[in-house]
Amino acid sequence: MYVRELLQNGVDAITARRALDPDAPARVRLRPGPDGSLEVTDTGIGLTFAQAQELLATVGRSSKRDLDLGLGREEFLGQFGIGLLSAFMVADEIELVSRSAADPLAPPVRWVGHADGRYDLEVLADDDVPVGSTVRLRARRDAEHWLAAETVVALAEEFGGLLPVDVAVQVPLPGGEGSGTAWRRVSEPTLPWHRTFPDEGARESALAAHCERALGFTPLASIELDVPVAGLSGVAFVLPTAVPAGAGRKHRVYVKRMLLGSHVDDLLPEWAFFVRCVVDTSVLRPTASREQLYVDDALLATQEALAAQVREWTIRTLSSSSSVRSRELVGTHHLALRSLAVVDDEVLDLVAKVLPFETTDGAVTLADVRDAHGEVLYTSRVEDFRRVAPVARAQGITVVNAGYVYDDDLLARLARRPGWRVRELRAQDVAQVLAPLEPLRELEVLDQLQAAAAVVRPLDCDLVVRSFEPAEVPAVLLEDRDGQYRGEVRRTVAAEPDLWGGILAGFADGSDEPARRLVVNDANPTVRLLLTARPDDPVLAAGIRSLYVTAVLLAGEPLRAREAAVMNDAMAALLAAGLSGRTPIDLSPDEPAPDEPAPDEPARDETQEDV
Numbered sequence: 001m002y003v004r005e006l007l008q009n010g011v012d013a014i015t016a017r018r019a020l021d022p023d024a025p026a027r028v029r030l031r032p033g034p035d036g037s038l039e040v041t042d043t044g045i046g047l048t049f050a051q052a053q054e055l056l057a058t059v060g061r062s063s064k065r066d067l068d069l070g071l072g073r074e075e076f077l078g079q080f081g082i083g084l085l086s087a088f089m090v091a092d093e094i095e096l097v098s099r100s101a102a103d104p105l106a107p108p109v110r111w112v113g114h115a116d117g118r119y120d121l122e123v124l125a126d127d128d129v130p131v132g133s134t135v136r137l138r139a140r141r142d143a144e145h146w147l148a149a150e151t152v153v154a155l156a157e158e159f160g161g162l163l164p165v166d167v168a169v170q171v172p173l174p175g176g177e178g179s180g181t182a183w184r185r186v187s188e189p190t191l192p193w194h195r196t197f198p199d200e201g202a203r204e205s206a207l208a209a210h211c212e213r214a215l216g217f218t219p220l221a222s223i224e225l226d227v228p229v230a231g232l233s234g235v236a237f238v239l240p241t242a243v244p245a246g247a248g249r250k251h252r253v254y255v256k257r258m259l260l261g262s263h264v265d266d267l268l269p270e271w272a273f274f275v276r277c278v279v280d281t282s283v284l285r286p287t288a289s290r291e292q293l294y295v296d297d298a299l300l301a302t303q304e305a306l307a308a309q310v311r312e313w314t315i316r317t318l319s320s321s322s323s324v325r326s327r328e329l330v331g332t333h334h335l336a337l338r339s340l341a342v343v344d345d346e347v348l349d350l351v352a353k354v355l356p357f358e359t360t361d362g363a364v365t366l367a368d369v370r371d372a373h374g375e376v377l378y379t380s381r382v383e384d385f386r387r388v389a390p391v392a393r394a395q396g397i398t399v400v401n402a403g404y405v406y407d408d409d410l411l412a413r414l415a416r417r418p419g420w421r422v423r424e425l426r427a428q429d430v431a432q433v434l435a436p437l438e439p440l441r442e443l444e445v446l447d448q449l450q451a452a453a454a455v456v457r458p459l460d461c462d463l464v465v466r467s468f469e470p471a472e473v474p475a476v477l478l479e480d481r482d483g484q485y486r487g488e489v490r491r492t493v494a495a496e497p498d499l500w501g502g503i504l505a506g507f508a509d510g511s512d513e514p515a516r517r518l519v520v521n522d523a524n525p526t527v528r529l530l531l532t533a534r535p536d537d538p539v540l541a542a543g544i545r546s547l548y549v550t551a552v553l554l555a556g557e558p559l560r561a562r563e564a565a566v567m568n569d570a571m572a573a574l575l576a577a578g579l580s581g582r583t584p585i586d587l588s589p590d591e592p593a594p595d596e597p598a599p600d601e602p603a604r605d606e607t608q609e610d611v
Contacts, residue, residue: 013044234279274336338406375421387555434466477551542573
C-alpha cells in the first residue's frame with residue numbers, strides 16, 4: 001500500500017537524521033488536497049543531488065506496467081526508491097522536493113517521475129526549502145478515493161498508528177467548506193503495552209480498548225508476550241467466543257512499529273487458535289512481499305517462546321479452577337484446551353480435573369468419573385454414545401461421550417498416565433448388566449427368538465432378548481470397535497474377492513460373530529406383544545426389522561440405503577397383513593382387542609340393533 005511505503009520512507013529518513021542529530025524533529029505530515037492531491041512531508045535527512053541521481057533514476061526506468069507485472073522492484077538500490085514507486089499505483093506523476101541535512105551547503109533538489117518512464121531531476125535555487133523531503137501526488141482519474149482525506153486518515157492509522165514519530169493528517173473541520181482544517185495525530189509515542197498504568201485494572205482496560213480498535217473484539221483476557229532475543233513484545237488477546245479449530249491463526253504484526261500485516265500466519269502453534277496477537281518486533285524480517293514474516297531460525301525460536309508463554313498462562317489460569325477467569329476459559333474455549341491436552345501431559349492432568357465431558361450422568365469431569373467408578377468407560381463415536389446412553393444410565397453405568405474432536409485421542413493419552421484406568425466401552429459391558437429372561441419366559445419365546453435372529457443375521461447383526469429399564473426403549477443396537485472392524489473386513493472381502501480381498505481376509509480373526517448386537521427389551525409392551533406372533537408369521541419378521549431400524553434411528557445414525565430398504569420391507573409386510581383382513585396387532589396391551597369385551601362389560605349381542 002502506497003501510504004505504508006511513504007510513511008516508511010519518512011521514518012527511515014528521520015532515523016538517519018537522528019543518527020547525526022539526536023535532537024532533530026521527528027514529524028511526518030500528510031496533507032490531502034481538495035483537488036485529489038496528497039502531500040507527504042517529513043523532517044528526515046533529505047537528499048543531495050548525487051543521492052537523488054543514485055536512488056531515483058531507476059524509478060524513472062520503471063513504468064506502471066512493470067509494477068503491475070511485479071518487475072523492477074529488485075532493480076532499486078534503496079528502500080526510498082521502492083516507496084516512491086508504490087505511489088504509481090494511485091498517481092501517474094510523482095514530485096519530490098528534498099534538502100539534505102547531512103550536507104548543509106547542498107542545494108535542494110526537485111525530481112519529477114512519470115508512470116511512462118520519463119523523469120526530470122534539477123537543482124532548485126530556492127533557499128527557503130526546509131531540511132527533509134516532500135512528496136506530492138495527484139490521483140489518477142480512477143484512483144481519487146485513495147487520496148481522499150478520510151481514506152488517508154484510515155490508512156495512516158492502520159499502518160502508522162504505532163510509529164514512534166509524530167504522524168499527523170490534515171483534516172477539514174466540521175461545518176463544511178470554509179470551516180478550516182486541523183492536524184489530526186494518528187500515531188502513539190509509546191506502545192500500548194509499554195505504557196505505565198496506575199494499577200492492573202487500568203492496564204487491562206487500556207489493553208482491551210486497544211484490542212477493540214485493532215482487532216474488533218473485546219477480549220476475555222490478555223496475555224503479555226515478550227521475546228527479547230527477537231526484539232518482540234506484545235499481547236495475546238483471548239477471544240470472547242469459541243471458534244472452530246480450523247478458524248485460522250491470523251495475527252497483527254508490526255516490524256519496527258510499522259504494520260506488516262493484520263493477517264500474519266503461524267505465529268503460534270495450532271492449538272493456540274483461541275488467541276489473536278498484536279506484536280511488534282525489531283529483529284524478525286518480513287518477506288519480499290511485506291505481508292508475512294520470513295521463516296528462519298529466529299522466527300522458529302520466537303514461535304517456541306510465544307507458545308511457551310501462552311501455555312504458561314493457560315496452566316496458571318486452569319490451576320485456579322475456582323476463579324471467574326478459569327470458568328470463562330473452560331466454558332468458552334474447551335475445544336482449544338482439548339487440543340492442547342492432546343500434546344501436553346501437564347495440561348492433560350488439569351483438563352481431566354476441570355473440564356466437563358458429556359456423560360450418561362450429565363456433564364462431569366473425567367476425574368469425577370474415575371473417583372466414582374474406579375475407571376473411565378467411553379465411546380469413540382457420538383452414535384455409539386446415543387445408542388447406549390438411555391440403557392447405561394438406567395443400569396448405573398457411567399459412559400463418557402468421546403465422539404467429538406480431540407476427545408478420543410485425549411482419552412487414549414490419559415490411559416497412559418499413572419493412576420488412570422481408561423478403556424473404550426465394549427458391547428458386552430452393556431449386555432452383561434442387562435437382566436436375562438427367566439428360564440420359563442425364555443422357553444416360552446424360544447422359537448420366536450430363533451426366527452427373529454434369522455431375520456437380522458443378513459444385516460450382520462445378532463439378536464438377544466433382555467429385560468431392562470427404561471421400558472420405553474424397545475431395543476438397543478450395540479456395537480464396539482472390534483465389531484466395526486470385523487464388519488468392515490467382511491464387507492471389503494465380499495466386495496473384493498480377488499488378491500486384495502484375500503490379503504484383507506488374512507487380517508480377520510476368523511470369527512463369524514456379527515458386528516452388531518440387537519438387544520430386544522422384553523420389558524417393553526410392544527416387544528412382548530410382538531413375541532406372541534407365530535415364528536413363521538410375516539408380522540414377526542416385519543416387527544423385528546422395524547425394531548432394528550428404530551434402534552438405528554435412536555442411535556442418531558443416518559438412514560442408509562440398506563436400512564431404508566429394511567424399513568420399506570417391514571412396512572410393506574405390516575400393511576399387507578392389515579389390508580388382508582387380519583386383526584391388526586394392538587400395541588397397547590392395557591386396552592382390550594376390538595373383538596374382546598372389556599373386563600366389566602358384557603359381550604355384545606351381534607344381533608342386537610344399535611339404538
